[in-house]
Amino acid sequence: MSELGRVKQWNTFARCWHLFDATWQNPLECAPTIEKYLKGFHKPIYHPFVDCGDHVVVMNSKQIAFPGEEWRRRVYFHHTGYSRGASWTPAWILHDRDPTMIFKKAVYHHMKGNLFRRVVMERLHIFSDSNVPEEIMENITNQIRPLRPRPKPLESYSKKEIEEFPKIIDYPNDYVLSKN
């Protein structure tokens, strides 16, 4: 192979690093998107036998959102292998123990089970907050667009902005709007 051919191939198969902010995102919805980048479905050179997937760094996995009663109803099963070793953990307890686990399991269970699955999972880096190590941040070249808009909580508005917001009615003086 000529020198040009070598660097061309190097450039074609270079692994990119993508950043994904999981704040207010449903991990079950995110899994297909994350899988696309992890396996390289978005590349024209994609083929099941070609190892062309990218790295994905997920941050703020503590801030994920589940719809409805999902935190209480969703239960994660584990079996130790011994008799009476089965355990069922509700999502909210699991999230308390390890804030990265629910996101990881969502992506893992979404992918088809084969010998490549654990290799692909090695390229997924999940961080519970926004403190991503500098060494990893330097690799990142792309940000994956969040799937849902991030709602702005009332606390983030300043007092002036709240006062200036157009009012439809005037509340009575003794009406309690919020405890704060």
Added chain:
Amino acid sequence: MLTLRTINRILKVVKTNQRCEQSFHRWLAPTLRELKRRKDALGPEKPVHRKTYIEWNYDTELYAFSKRLGEEFNNNLLQQALTERSYIVSEEEKQKSVGIDQPLLDLADNSKLVTKGSNFIDDIVNRYLHTVLPRLPEEGIIEIQKYLTSTETLSHISFHIGTSELILCADFPVEKLTLANVLKSITAALVESSGNGRATAFVRDFILTQIADKDLHQFWKPEEPIKLLSDILARDNVQSPEPRLIGCSGKNTLLACFRVGLYTPHNKQMIGLGFGETVDIAHEMAARDGLRQLFGLSDTILLPFNIELENLCASNTKNLSVNEWSQMKLSPQSKHLEFYQTKIISSN
């Protein structure tokens, strides 16, 4: 009283007992095994020339050979082109060993045709390369020509048009040098039989097309491309290009990839793009890319193999050497030819 069915059964048993019939021959496998063992003990078979077969007809094969190529050959010339000196010598020795003191062989060898054909091929290849690559420095042209006229390439072509069994020579299997020589002599025979035009088309179709699927950059690699590029630009009164890192991925990993662009300082135009595993390699590749753009040897080049053969330039045409190459010194004729090339490519 026995029923009919019982009688039949008894008869069947009696019959099989008598004949001991089996569904396969017990002698077959051991025999085959023994034959295989003996064959293996003899070692691999030596390749045999086709002429040792009983229905070999050399004249017919010669006729079919010229028809396969689609050319009109003078039969005597073609026969001469395919006859090596070594064959005549060995035949004479054979006759002497039989007892003939003055062997008479009505055969001429191809040594004259080889020289003539070699010169002809060199000339056409040289003219073609100068015509279609007018911007490439002379050093590059020489390297590509060396590749095209090497024994390796010519013997490959010669073997695949089927000369290896038609050649009359002492050695078998035929050596590469012999194969290459025969291709040269066939070209010379064609020049004498059908004229220059047909022979030129023959060289174009069989020899020049060998570079069609090759990476042209592998033949000639200028050393120190960064320095060379800035030298060339300096001759055109352009300051030396400024390298910029225009992209990198996975910077802290083993699979890091960097892209470097070279920009001219005065009008901020990108003149070369390179990539590689380190910034230095990417910079060097960018300089090589810049040189390729200047020399008209870009990665997606389509050589016009269907160029009309009257339009080939003269034999004494020389491209600029690397040490004096500059955009301003390029002859206007080469630019005209370049336009001609693009016209031909776009019209196809």
